[in-house]
Structures are given as C-alpha cells and as structure tokens.
Amino acid sequence: MTLTYREALNQALREEMRRDDKVFLIGEDVAYYQGAFKVSKGFLEEFGERRVVDTPITELGFTGLAIGAAMTGLHPVVEVMTFNFAILAMDQIVNNAAKIRYMSGGQISIPMVIRGPGSAAHQLGAQHSQSLEAWFCHVPGLKVVAPSTPRDAKGLLKSAIRDNNPVIFIEAQLLYPTHGDVENEEYVIPLGVAEVKRTGRDVTVIAYSKMVLVALQAADALAKEGIEVEVIDPRTLRPLDLTTLAASVKKTGKAVIVEEGWPFAGLGAQIAESLYTTVFDHLDAPITRVTGRDVPIPYARNLEDAAIPDVECIIAAVRTVLYKE
Amino acid sequence: MLLIRRFEERCAEMYALGKIGGFCHLYIGEEAVAVGAIDALRDDDYVFSAYRDHGHCLARGSDPKAVMAELFGRSTGLCKGKGGSMHLIDVARRFMGGYAIVGAHLPLAAGAAFGVKYRGGDQIVLCFFGEGAVPCGACHETLNLAALWGLPVLFLCENNRYGMGTPVNRAVALYTNVSQNASAYGIESASVDGMDVLAVRDQVSKVVEYIRTSKRPYFLEAMTYRFLGHSMADPAHGHYRTKAEVDDAKKRDPLLLLKERLLSKEQVPETDFKAIEESVKKSVQEAVEFAESSPAPSLSALEEDVYS
Numbered sequence: 064m065t066l067t068y069r070e071a072l073n074q075a076l077r078e079e080m081r082r083d084d085k086v087f088l089i090g091e092d093v094a095y096y097q098g099a100f101k102v103s104k105g106f107l108e109e110f111g112e113r114r115v116v117d118t119p120i121t122e123l124g125f126t127g128l129a130i131g132a133a134m135t136g137l138h139p140v141v142e143v144m145t146f147n148f149a150i151l152a153m154d155q156i157v158n159n160a161a162k163i164r165y166m167s168g169g170q171i172s173i174p175m176v177i178r179g180p181g182s183a184a185h186q187l188g189a190q191h192s193q194s195l196e197a198w199f200c201h202v203p204g205l206k207v208v209a210p211s212t213p214r215d216a217k218g219l220l221k222s223a224i225r226d227n228n229p230v231i232f233i234e235a236q237l238l239y240p241t242h243g244d245v246e247n248e249e250y251v252i253p254l255g256v257a258e259v260k261r262t263g264r265d266v267t268v269i270a271y272s273k274m275v276l277v278a279l280q281a282a283d284a285l286a287k288e289g290i291e292v293e294v295i296d297p298r299t300l301r302p303l304d305l306t307t308l309a310a311s312v313k314k315t316g317k318a319v320i321v322e323e324g325w326p327f328a329g330l331g332a333q334i335a336e337s338l339y340t341t342v343f344d345h346l347d348a349p350i351t352r353v354t355g356r357d358v359p360i361p362y363a364r365n366l367e368d369a370a371i372p373d374v375e376c377i378i379a380a381v382r383t384v385l386y387k388e
Numbered sequence: 389m390l391l392i393r394r395f396e397e398r399c400a401e402m403y404a405l406g407k408i409g410g411f412c413h414l415y416i417g418e419e420a421v422a423v424g425a426i427d428a429l430r431d432d433d434y435v436f437s438a439y440r441d442h443g444h445c446l447a448r449g450s451d452p453k454a455v456m457a458e459l460f461g462r463s464t465g466l467c468k469g470k471g472g473s474m475h476l477i478d479v480a481r482r483f484m485g486g487y488a489i490v491g492a493h494l495p496l497a498a499g500a501a502f503g504v505k506y507r508g509g510d511q512i513v514l515c516f517f518g519e520g521a522v523p524c525g526a527c528h529e530t531l532n533l534a535a536l537w538g539l540p541v542l543f544l545c546e547n548n549r550y551g552m553g554t555p556v557n558r559a560v561a562l563y564t565n566v567s568q569n570a571s572a573y574g575i576e577s578a579s580v581d582g583m584d585v586l587a588v589r590d591q592v593s594k595v596v597e598y599i600r601t602s603k604r605p606y607f608l609e610a611m612t613y614r615f616l617g618h619s620m621a622d623p624a625h626g627h628y629r630t631k632a633e634v635d636d637a638k639k640r641d642p643l644l645l646l647k648e649r650l651l652s653k654e655q656v657p658e659t660d661f662k663a664i665e666e667s668v669k670k671s672v673q674e675a676v677e678f679a680e681s682s683p684a685p686s687l688s689a690l691e692e693d694v695y696s
Contacts, residue, residue: 087506127495127526132500137502155492
C-alpha cells in the first residue's frame, strides 16, 4: 500500500501500542491536538489519556520523567515537537538516559524512544531548523535513527520501540507528506542496517533522512550523462553499518557523503574517517563531503536555500570525485 | 546511623590513603534524615538520591561490603566498580541511584512514580536532594508535573544550609522556608528536625500514609547539617562558615541525641551501645577487607553494559 511518512509513523506507533501496554506516548500536544505534525492522529480516541500524555512545555521535565518510567519498566515514546527543543532535555538524555545502564553496572535498562522532526523546513528561522544528529551520535549509550522513506520510518520505529536502549529517532518535517510503498503485512527493519537505495558502479553517495531524496534526484540527473551513482542510506546513524558502506566504496572507489548539518565535526567527518580506515586502498579519489553551510539557518528564502545542500551541490561533488570538474 | 557514621569515617581514611578516588561527599552529621525516612518505607517503594548517597544506600540495606568495594572501584562493587561514590545503585533494594547533576534526578523520581500510577500500584517514591537543588529548573518542572498529575513522590529536601560553599540565603529566594517553593505548585509540605531520627521517622511515616492514600506528592524539608566539608577536597569549615558554627551544630549530633534519649527515656543499658558499636566496627572492617581483597574490574568490562 502507499502511505505518507506521517501515516507510516502513525501505524508503527499504533501497532506497537496495541502490542504492548507498557508503551505510551508522551509530549507536547500529542493527545488532544493529535501532535504538532499529526503523527498521533486518532491516538487519544483509541488509547485514552493514560497512554497518550499531553505535557506542559517542559522538555527537561517530561524527558527526565520518561527516563524514570523507563528505568522502572515502562517503554516511553517521547515526542519532541522538534529536535531543536530536545536541547532543553540534553542533560537528561546525555547524563541520564545514555549512562544509567553503564553506571549501574548493567542493573538498569532504559528502553525508550525520543522522536520528532529535525532539520530545516521552509523559512522556520535559526532556532527551528537545525540538524543536530551529530550531537546525539557522539554519545555512547544512545542509538540514532534517521529514516528517509515511509517504509523505513515504519519498520525502524517499530524496531526502535522494541529496543531496550534509548533510541533517538529523527524524522524530517519536509518528509511527513511524502509518499511511498509500505508492506501490507506487519514487518520490522532492524536497527544498524543500511540500505542501497539505488545501485550504481561509478560513485557511492551516502546520504540519510531527506538528503536521500536529493541524492536520488542527483543520481537521476547524472544517469542521463552515463554516470551511475550508488545511493546508500545508513538509516541508523549509530550504530553505523560500515560493512555495507565499505562494500559499496570498494566497488566504486569513490565516495560522497551528504548531510544537511554543519560541516565542522559533522557526521560526515566521522563516516569519512571510518571509510578511510577500512577502504583507503580502494579509493581512487579523496572522499568529498556535501554539508550544510557553517552558519545558523537564515530566514530569507534565498539564503536558506543557499545554506542547505541541493541537487547541484551533490552533482558537483560527484564530478569532483570523478575528476570531471 | 552508627553504621553510616563509622563506615564514612573509614571512607575518609581510605580516601586519604588513595584507596578511594574521585569525588567523595560524606554524609556525616546528616544520618538521621536517611535512616528515619527510609525506615518508614516498604521494601517495594523506590528511593532516589543525589551524589552524597552513601548514607541512603546503606540505610536502604545495601551490603556495606559491596558499597565499600564500589568506592574502591572493584569488580565486586554494587555497580561492578563503574558507578563510584556518586552513583551507588542497588536495584534489588529499589535504591535507584545516586545522581551527580544537581536537581537532574528529580524528574527520574517523578517518572518512577508515573510508572506506579500507570500500573495502578500503591508504592511511593522517596527522592532525596539538597536545598541546593531547589532553585534548579529540573526541580520546578518536576514539582509542577508531580502536582499536575498526582504522582506519589515524597520530595525530601535535606537542607544542610550550604550548596557547597554558598549558603541557602544566597541561593534560594524563599530560604526561610524552602517548602514554600513547593507550595507554589499546591503541594503540601512541612519541615522537620533532621537531626532527630525519631522525629524524621514519625513525620515521614505520616507523610507516606498521606501520599499512599491521597495519591499526591509531598515536600518535606529536613533541617540538617553537614559536619565535614562539601567533599574530601574541602576542609571541615573552610572560608564560608566558622569553626564555631560547626562546633555548635555538633552539639546536636544525631547520634548523641538518639543515645541520650535511649539512655534517659528508654532505659537502654550502656552495654547495648557497646555491643552495637562492636558489631558495626566489625562489619565496617569486613567491608574494608572485602574491598581490599577484591579484584579490579577486568579490562573486558570497559565496553560492557554500554548497551542492553
């Protein structure tokens, strides 16, 4: 069947809440308002206030509360209205969710998901447009997922909910209305497994979240000139499926890494380092990164567009690694 | 109380000898709060604490040997040597941990209480924190959520008058009655003499009953005093308080107050105190020997327990 990304998330969460009474949804405006982006549409009606919990605007408080619920046996799904607001809960996520298992010598597990949209949408300004996945990926104890399609969003969210660790699940606001094929029957997609979104022999392009869509457009354009790009979506950013990425780069000998986030100490730097240490001998050109610009995201439409990678940026990077500038 | 006192006196020695590392915050002077409050709980209630947590952990019944081994960083420690002084955790006793970011464990306690309510249970959650945590955003967000949702938490503020070296009157706007911070959220509150273990137990017993029946949170301020420095890095009184003030507080040492009462009102014979002293001395000695003789964690433990 064809679903939107938003509907796929709704189905995943609904199925998991039906499966397990320990799973509950908590966040700002998730119940009566049905979610700022309507991911929890119909949930209050089906599950009631006990399991669909509206909170005051207190990210630190309700994220910490969810961690406490997780450490005593529940399985919270925390919706952050956007990941920009998760910064307010960063101490709880980094110092509590990620560390309690380790500090307790394995006595406690924190089975929870923190999900919501990340990255820029349209002219939301500097405080509502950030791609913060690198912050979370830096922290041992967290898993980080960033799906690009409705199918991946559904299968990965179900796995994230069933995982016994804190999982940061980053959606993208611009992906919510996008459509895609999703299996009719129940399925899960394991965390930590990348997917080849398009096969190609010439260049490997690694992209995640909404940058996958941009990379696929670039690949279509390049195919017209006979350049076959392989597009790989890691899907889970931590743990990273280096095996799949490395296998592709071994085949093509060239890699471009695309991310919407900032370049300095960005996720692409880590992926590049991981590839250099595993497949350096197979590379025909230095790995090239395509990133957002090193600035806060501006409001003006033309400046915002200039701050975020587009099809042309990716095409230019592919030409660079092919020495076809 | 005597176990905590003697245990921590040995901790100070072991710290001076380099057997215990890192930060080590002793609870000496404040023992009546942990002992009186935890004695009023059921085994299936939950306890959360901050970084000055040795006393709460021992009062909850954790094995002194495992606690000392944890402080020594040994594999036999409560948390396999990975937690340390500020992160003692003993889930079997529902001692959910010591946390070292001031105020940041209050939401966790509310979350455990949320779980109790979600399951329809009647357990309560006892959350210890210092008056230094009261101005934190985490404290206020948690008080609001607990009041809003009727969560069974006893917020027990151990007011020892100093957040490290900053006195309460320079840190908390409503310092004369810290409980007023909870009143603003409609949470019932009281203050208790934290140097009198029986007063603490009586008061907490009543409060626990209130929480179990009303399903509401409660805020209790225990007036107490730390006889030693903030941590082992801090002298007993430092520049922020006078020796006279510390000496004056020691006149109301919770151990002395209890002993006087037991001798005068309960007619407990002096020999009983000697027997308790001997037994405590023995168990502390055993704890030190156990820790000394326990192995350090194997290096393979380094990467264990990061993920489930």
